[in-house]
Amino acid sequence: MHVRIVILTCVLLVHSFLFDPEHRVIRHQGHGEHTLTLQRQAFFRCDACWEETNDYSYVCLTCDFWIHKKCAFTPPIIPAPAYHHHPLTLIFCIPDMLRYFSRYCPICKERVQAFCWSYYCHKCTFFVHLKCSTTTVSLIDETEDNDIGDNEADLVQFPLPDDESLLDLIITQCSKFLVETQGEGDNRSDPHIIDHWTHPNHPLALHQFTVGVDDDDIRVLICDACVQPISIRRPSYYACTECGYFLHSFCANKLPANLPVGASPFHPRHSLVLTRQYKFFSFVTCGICRYHTNGLYYRCKTCNIRFDIRCVFLPTRIRHKSHKHHSLVQSRPLDTKCDASEIKFDGIRYACETCSRFQISVTCAFYPSRMKHRYEDHSLILRHPPFVYEGVFYCQICEEQVNNQWWLYHCDECNQSFHYNCVRWTESVKVGRRIKHSFRNQEHTLTLVLKNARRRNSPPYLCGICGQGHTLQYFFECEGCGYLACIFCIRRVRAVWDFFEVLC
Template sequence: MEEKQLNHFSHEEHPLILSELRKENDDGSIDRKFVVCYGCQEQILDPAAYCCFACHFFLHKRCAELPRQIRHPMHSQHDLVLLGKPPYYSRSCICDACGQDDWKFFTYHCSLCEFDLDVSCAILDQPEILEQREIELDCHHHRLIQLEKPASFLCDACGKVDEDSSYLCPTCQFWIHKKCALRPTKVKHKDHNHSLQLAYSLPSDHRKFPQQCSVCWKKVRLRDWVYYCGPCRYFVHITCVVISQKDEEQLREDIEYPISGEQVQNVVKLPSNNTAQELIARFLLKEDEISNSNDSVKSNIPEEIFLISHRKHPLVLLEKVQNLDEIESTTSDDQEEAKALLVCDVCIEPICSSDDPHYYACAECGYVVHLTCSNLPPKLHIPQHPQHPFSLMHNPSAVGHFTCQACYRWTNANYYNCKPCELSICIKCASASMITSSVKHDGHKKHLLAQLQSSDRIRCTACGGYTYGGGFGFACEDCHFYVGYNCALLPPTTTQRWDKHPLLLIYPPYFEHPEEFYCVLCEKEINPNHWMYHCRECDYSLHPLCIPQIGRVKYGRFLNVNNHSHPLTHVPEAKYKSFCGSCNNRRLDWEEAFECDSCRFYLCPDCAYERELTDYEE
């Protein structure tokens, strides 16, 4: 081996000679000198090293050739200078990377900050390994350097603080976990039909509305790395994606409803077209009668009754026709009118012939009531408000609007009221609050729902609004899925007057529908993370609350007001170029109003309430 000398600053007494440390004997055995590198204090296993045998001083070839000055990612503001030993009075230091104390050997040092690294932590000592430890990512302009020793820090990729190996940008302090840096760009997830693409921030096309992770239901922040399916608007945090086949097999069973055969009959299934009546029946009947009501029970139904909410005339038991074609009407308009009139005046829900066609009606007033609603208890103890009982109330006003404090919708239905607390709840929400079993809702097929336990305001997953204080809603705590009564009790289908097709209640993610959704009634864009009604044949959508019949108001009631000789009819939409005849000619085009057909006279609901002639029967 050709002799190579090196004058090294760490050993100025003698030059260092590049020497072989192992020798092969004639019998094939190898003699190896056991020596330790002064610079890094590790055993020298290389065939050769720089040596001063007189002083018993040795250096790895790589340690002897270390650069005297570097810029390190852990201290990028200043250069670090290589010293033969720490410059302090004690001749020792603490490594600012690994915390090793009493270090007395090669040290990269910043005199301005008294920052020190031993050579093992200053990974720039191995250029050939350094190449393997540097990576480039599409999301960052600079190369990232791997730090070997685990560190606890806030990751710029997943937003979590974990102790892990990491990659750091020496230029701008961009710091991410190693497991995040090595994420695959495309994955399959058990809950979605399509491959998910890795994005280093929330894609710009999806920033109009707040996005939620479809696994943990927490917000996807603008700078979060995320896996997503663009056409379906499906987003998952990178830490929420199940990649391993083992984990996926363990979780796959959790997709179905975890209910036994004995539980099926006690689980409330939503959505339903007859929700109010089904729920009322549950707390009116004993549990063993819920699915066993028979003809003998129905034969005891009285033919005529009086209700406190309608004491002028008796209500007579009638039966709704099974098909509108059976109505002796000559035009489809007459049939639609007959259909529209059959709305219960107590709960403001349609009287459907698909279940029990019997109902009570007043022939003179057009007042109709479900069989179930005719048996509502005058007092009700609602679990969410155990302080006082609620009394069944009705508003004799034809306008009759009040705001339900469970679903926060305007309605002219009857209601339950807690007088001491001034708390009023509509019939439908009161019946929902009496559910003691689990709820199976198509909007969340992964698990069953239970009554919401918290009385705090919680954001409804279905509409993005808040479920107001009182706990009037359903929840899956495991998935952070919350839905207020307002959305949970929506019917699965509804109709619009101009469309012969049914409107279906649909839930995100909306597979294979990359186009934006706009409500055809209010003409505003619909948040694709929320529930909506959709016509598949015509491909148009609507906000649930934009549909008149979803608003829980019964139209068609008559109202007498002062200073007008004819009765006014409550209509969901005033005609084009209509004005309120009382409040400064307010424009009422297509808005709820009280209308006089004879005079083309209109009043808005507020003015109708003020001018109503209050001749209520006591």
């Protein structure tokens, strides 16, 4: 009897609510054209949150617009969300000027559809789903709350301070290996002239990089072993000025010719041999970062896998600014998306063992926290999402929009922003070396360059040999007439020449 009374009471309450004039028909800012009428429970897809559920709804009887009853009464403002620094405002679609990129909810990592309702912070271009907006999980990074133990305090901190620090890391890690395997190592001074196995045609002479004299040549002064710049920080280098071939003093004399079994954490089962390609325009793919290199590399003869010098000496465990509370350890990727930069990758990752979903690609670890502005004496700072910036901003190199949900470089002094991959390309390929090439009875001096059609609708670069177009490719370019030959055609043509030279 009591149960019947309770059920009858509930039915009467629902019935009275459905036909209460104050609630049955409403006007909502999210659908200002017509009134919305409350309907009984039904299964439908909500036009506000895009969730399919069996629930009460408000319906536009004119244009078949359906929203959940709970969505209709969501508050217009969340004044102090647990997961963000600023108040959030309810919006009914992503603004037109912000639809250039796909937007993702930081709570569930799923895409925020352009025409669904969401909460938005205009200062940070921050979006969150309606269903996720009530979470109490904090995404705000408290820098003082760092639970990394004392035994991990000496881990290498990424991102590295500047674009020359990668060489410092290579030398530090390699020196540790040499001490462990060979004792204190060889501290003798470098000879002034050497015959190096990587450049058998000419001897290499010892030089010192000096500020003011070699500044204009910094683009050319790239080590052909590690493909890192030669600068005043490590001024000693060897050079063949006739060929434009350069080696850091360390790379010329201290790189171990062999890594024994267990020396590399990436490939501990077999020994690795330091190797070079026969031609500088023949690249190999690193088995760790999956990027190309024409520098020296370590090769496993058993598995025929190659490892870039910058990758083979990376530490197995690191700390990274984008994930301050836990250390990151090397492992195979769970999926193909980097949680720090949102780029896809298929190489080795650094992952958090505590937060099982967080991973960062090895290539993203190479981006320094600070770089010099190309044309100004300013510093570009690597910003991690979310980057607080009102409105839309554009990359100063490609002039396309910059998404503040991804990494970006920003100059605070001139208020300019840059795509991280426009400022610094992650591939370990040295460009700038030259070859002679005959075309239509004319001999051209061609320089190896990377051509990147930065804008989305930019026309491709056309190869003068095969006629195919490429938006991102290595070419040989004639500085005099602008003639381009893609690297695939040059390899094919030079292979034929080499074949005939052997026959002759």
